[in-house]
Amino acid sequence: MSESVKIVGAGLCGSLMSIYLARRGYTVDLFEARGDLRKETLPAGRSINLALANRGLRALGEVGLGEQVRKLLTVMRGRMIHDEAGKTEFQAYGQRPWEVIYSVSRPGLNALLLDAAENEHGVRIHFRHPCQAIDLESDRLVLLDETSEEPLELPLTTTIAADGAGSVIRQALETAGRVESRTDWLEHAYKELTIPPSSVDHWRIEPHALHIWPRGGYMLIALPNLDHSFTVTLFLPTHGEPGFDQLDTPEAAGRFFDASFPDTRALIPDLEKAFFVNPVAPLGTVRCAPWNVGGQVCLIGDAAHAIVPFHGQGMNAAFEDCLELDRHLETSNGNFEEAFRRFSESRKPSADAIADMALENYVEMRDSVRDPAFLLRKAVAFELERRSPERFVPRYSMVMFRSDVSYAEAQRRGAIQGLILDQITHGQSSLEDCDMDAADVLVHTSLEPLPPASTP
Numbered sequence: 001m002s003e004s005v006k007i008v009g010a011g012l013c014g015s016l017m018s019i020y021l022a023r024r025g026y027t028v029d030l031f032e033a034r035g036d037l038r039k040e041t042l043p044a045g046r047s048i049n050l051a052l053a054n055r056g057l058r059a060l061g062e063v064g065l066g067e068q069v070r071k072l073l074t075v076m077r078g079r080m081i082h083d084e085a086g087k088t089e090f091q092a093y094g095q096r097p098w099e100v101i102y103s104v105s106r107p108g109l110n111a112l113l114l115d116a117a118e119n120e121h122g123v124r125i126h127f128r129h130p131c132q133a134i135d136l137e138s139d140r141l142v143l144l145d146e147t148s149e150e151p152l153e154l155p156l157t158t159t160i161a162a163d164g165a166g167s168v169i170r171q172a173l174e175t176a177g178r179v180e181s182r183t184d185w186l187e188h189a190y191k192e193l194t195i196p197p198s199s200v201d202h203w204r205i206e207p208h209a210l211h212i213w214p215r216g217g218y219m220l221i222a223l224p225n226l227d228h229s230f231t232v233t234l235f236l237p238t239h240g241e242p243g244f245d246q247l248d249t250p251e252a253a254g255r256f257f258d259a260s261f262p263d264t265r266a267l268i269p270d271l272e273k274a275f276f277v278n279p280v281a282p283l284g285t286v287r288c289a290p291w292n293v294g295g296q297v298c299l300i301g302d303a304a305h306a307i308v309p310f311h312g313q314g315m316n317a318a319f320e321d322c323l324e325l326d327r328h329l330e331t332s333n334g335n336f337e338e339a340f341r342r343f344s345e346s347r348k349p350s351a352d353a354i355a356d357m358a359l360e361n362y363v364e365m366r367d368s369v370r371d372p373a374f375l376l377r378k379a380v381a382f383e384l385e386r387r388s389p390e391r392f393v394p395r396y397s398m399v400m401f402r403s404d405v406s407y408a409e410a411q412r413r414g415a416i417q418g419l420i421l422d423q424i425t426h427g428q429s430s431l432e433d434c435d436m437d438a439a440d441v442l443v444h445t446s447l448e449p450l451p452p453a454s455t456p
Contacts, residue, residue, distance in 0.1 A: 003334075006031065006141065006159045008131050008169060012106070013301030013318035014162030015113035019063045020326040022121035024334075030123050031143055033130035033163070038111045049223050049231045050109075051076070051210070051312030052102045055403040059319035062326075065116060072109055073102035074224045080209035081369055086263035090209060091369065095382055098455050099401050101210075101312060103223040131168045134159075136176055136293060158336045159297045160325075162318075165286055165306035170299055174288070179299075181288035186308060188218070188362075189238045192278045195267045197228035204267055205230065212365055213261050218242065219366035220261050232268065235283075235366070244280045283308050285355050291344035295337030298344070300325065305351035310362040311399060313354050313407075320403070321347065350407035357399065357411060372429070377421045379431045384420075384439055391447040392417060404451060416446050 005021050007014045010032035018030045034040075052073065060069050077100045078092040093099055117123035128146035134156055135142075141159055143152045161169035173179040198204050203224065205211060211230070213220040218237065222230040237243040242260070247253045250272030257264060257271055268274060286306035292298040301318035325343045332338040368374040384392040395414030398405045405413075424439045
């Protein structure tokens with residue numbers, strides 16, 4: 001097979017998709033607007049670590065990268081909640097040893113994928129080749145070779161757009177009237193900081209947890225890195241009190257942290273100076289349809305369905321896209337027009353579902369995790385899972401640990417389970433007060449069994 005495929009965007013999604021296609025025998029050209037991140041530093045403020053879960057691991061494992069990736073991971077077994085007084089409380093993600101998620105370096109993982117694509121699968125990677133335009137009628141993909149400063153015109157067929165939330169190709173398709181797209185901006189933004197290792201190169205806080213400082217309308221989180229540092233992210237309204245627009249001087253930033261996150265003072269050196277190193281970055285949700293125009297072009301990953309980061313599923317969803325598109329290529333016998341159409345139609349409901357659930361999880365993370373009613377619901381959910389593991393699986397667990405359950409199905413079942421939890425916990429203050437026999441009846445009459453969970 002010598003058919004050529006072009007991928008625009010050599011980030012995590014585009015790099016993995018290039019490997020899937022090269023394994024099928026296609027000649028793959030991968031174009032990236034930026035320089036080679038294996039030789040250059042990422043732009044300031046771009047998230048340097050991400051949460052990798054079962055779905056992403058499954059997609060990586062399918063192309064034989066599971067063991068290599070695991071060397072880059074730091075396990076996170078649950079949330080470590082920090083209150084205003086500096087007290088902490090650990091909340092496990094699941095009930096089984098393998099129900100964990102992993103912190104992974106974005107540049108480290110991207111570099112591994114680029115190396116595998118280039119060295120093991122013969123993918124031709126072209127850095128500093130930003131996409132300039134596409135023309136559906138003349139079947140043209142126009143890129144700029146920044147080295148020669150000359151345009152590069154190629155046939156648009158067959159092109160996969162993995163060029164991120166601000167996708168040039170998606171915007172061009174929208175302008176041409178071939179897709180409908182909207183971006184819903186959150187009234188919150190984020191800024192990154194760092195907790196360095198201790199002077200003896202040790203972790204300064206618990207390494208096997210995702211740390212959260214929930215404060216109702218805003219929050220701070222920290223994820224561990226292999227070098228014993230933590231990447232810290234402040235999520236805060238763009239405007240208001242408090243808001244990023246109010247934190248415009250080192251003194252204002254210092255006062256805000258003293259009032260909201262006093263225990264981080266000893267963890268973040270030169271906080272007032274560090275606060276202004278990285279920019280404030282926006283948060284938004286991209287929804288569009290369809291994701292393809294015939295067999296000419298197909299959107300994938302953030303280019304098709306960017307989501308806010310509060311369920312830790314943006315990368316995982318993008319990796320699952322690669323796996324799903326590969327399966328549609330298999331069942332369509334390499335017919336790209338058919339594979340693109342099937343992928344777009346079958347995958348969009350799940351993309352919409354995880355977008356919704358990610359937004360809901362922001363409220364949970366910044367507020368609900370300290371609410372006694374939330375904690376009771378979680379306790380009841382875990383008990384129902386112990387009693388009926390084939391029927392009741394908490395929604396969070398379905399999303400994070402059950403790659404055999406689609407996002408759309410997790411959302412559907414989660415809604416049913418939410419109604420059960422509402423009924424059983426209403427007016428109760430402890431697990432012992434809840435009528436678990438009645439809950440068992442509701443579970444067995446409302447939820448069909450799931451296949452047995454497989455250990456990753």
